[in-house]
Amino acid sequence: MVTIKMVAKQSGYSVATVSKALNGASDVSAETAALIRAVASDMGYTPNSAARALKTTRSYNFGVLFEDATNSGLTHEFFSYILQSFKRRSEELGYDISFISNRLGGRSVSYTEHARYRNYDGVLIASVEFRDPAVLELASSGIPVVAVDYSFHRCGSILSDNIQGMRDLVSHVYSLGHRRIAFIHGELTAVTRDRITGFQRQCLELGIDIPKEYIVEGRYHSPDVSGELTRQLMALPNPPTCILYPDDISYIGGFNALERMGLSVPADVSAVGYDGVNLSQVITPRLTTLRQDTEAMGERSAEELARAVEEGISYVPQTIVIPGTLLPGETVKRIG
Amino acid sequence: MVTIKMVAKQSGYSVATVSKALNGASDVSAETAALIRAVASDMGYTPNSAARALKTTRSYNFGVLFEDATNSGLTHEFFSYILQSFKRRSEELGYDISFISNRLGGRSVSYTEHARYRNYDGVLIASVEFRDPAVLELASSGIPVVAVDYSFHRCGSILSDNIQGMRDLVSHVYSLGHRRIAFIHGELTAVTRDRITGFQRQCLELGIDIPKEYIVEGRYHSPDVSGELTRQLMALPNPPTCILYPDDISYIGGFNALERMGLSVPADVSAVGYDGVNLSQVITPRLTTLRQDTEAMGERSAEELARAVEEGISYVPQTIVIPGTLLPGETVKRIG
DNA sequence: AAGAGAATCTTAAACGTTTTCGGAGGTGCT
């Protein structure tokens, strides 16, 4: 490994001058800087991040907490997209990204300890069991933190506009003549509460009355649960003409359940999803869904995190809401 | 931040003793070790990975190169699964994982430079444009490297058994009466060549003759391309009764193309996928496909990489083949 | 009683940087 010391010796300048030349400091002449850079490049010099981090207490590394109860973290399509764009934007901003785990060497440690150990400049929290006290601890550890798709009071949050999203979906199916609209929602998180709020407000505004039994709690990303709930909904004396699912994957479960009941989408029942993952647009019938802007969510997360880091302690937690867009597909039939 | 020095002062022992106590060295008595550990824990001491890495030249960090031409890296379901299990196993083995990019600070650098800068102990190469010279350079940089789902001559490779996988699929559809079997394969990589080999050998063994025009080159993970090729195949004077797709996503494209032609799966045409991603088993009809053991592939990658790191220079590149399993679904009809 | 050897602890150097501070030399002004 060629170090700065070797470059110094080779170029005839001191270690200090080499360091400054390489970092573009102002108190080294243009010619020497050029010369030193040439020598460094010739020798194949690469700086050492560990030494740099040790001295500067900045790692230029973001930690990402990204796993959930079902351990499907990375394979969760929606979050994968967010992570992808978060990664890209972070790199543009000069940060690498690493995963935070609850292990360190052999031992198991808290997320906070792990993040401190690795000197992460900032942390992104996504797709986790938010009620986990270890996550809470991390969120209020003092390390700059941004949470995505979840609303924390202790740190910045990037949310998609769940209220408006549901309003758009309801309006859309309403405009196609649907009045008996059921809503299978996910676990009762802040995000889910927003969705329910949006659903109810829009129904109220449109003057349609939704019976209690049309709003049922399911689980995100569970085709099985949504399949079962779909059966229950269709077994009601007065079944819905349209079902809103908590996400696109849940829709798949509902679709299959309907097929097995001899009902087809959208001929017999209409359905809509949520998220707008790629898959939803290549299946037949193409799914009517609300596309969340994962690109923007990931980008903004990176930007806010970088800002938090660079502004240091002066950063004030804030919530940023990203609008989504309705994707009209083929799963809602015009009726009435 | 509480350092080892503070723990030393507080406990009354020297910095060296504290370090050794914390790392379980043999030349510190059991009582002092216990005492020191108690003090450290009381003070909330967390070691500093940068200082440690600087001194030991070991970062306990694996770099992961994970992006492809279409930039779909993380959102690629098959690779997501591999990464997921690679991550889990790496963490068990005491390594954290970070992404390698071609940026560093503001500047853009080679993957190798990036890996050196961050002192990664080892590198996993997955889902990249393998012909990229920068990837080649990394593979032969001297840093321990394992490639997954690709065969390099310069480093260890974890492959799934593509030859046997295709043989199994061919046998399966053959046993259900199919003789006119078409194969849309992906870009001509080593993996693809294996698949073609498996396909041809098994056909030969079973004594069925496949016309040239039944074997066509498509693209991995492109519903559009596979849809178009499906149309072409079905337009042949003597169309196939069964189509093998390069992956499950490509099957979706084929399925849709067939539907639009008024043909249904499996009534009119049979079809099979490859990979066995979750999606393939929740759609209707359930896809007949070959499930690659992503769990094992990720795990073995981590284990081989750790081994390479720990054995140092003595490591000999080797290729490990992981068997897959046939998932019989509902997309192949018994005929003849 | 003296020396050997084990057990336990400390001293100090080193890892590769960044950064403060000061020094040397040059320029321009009075």
Added chain:
DNA sequence: AGCACCTCCGAAAACGTTTAAGATTCTCTT
């Protein structure tokens, strides 16, 4: 000539660890 003021560069300390080698004490052994 004397002074102030730049510009450019280097010496040295510091970041938080690990570790080789030495120091000290204790226990045996003879």
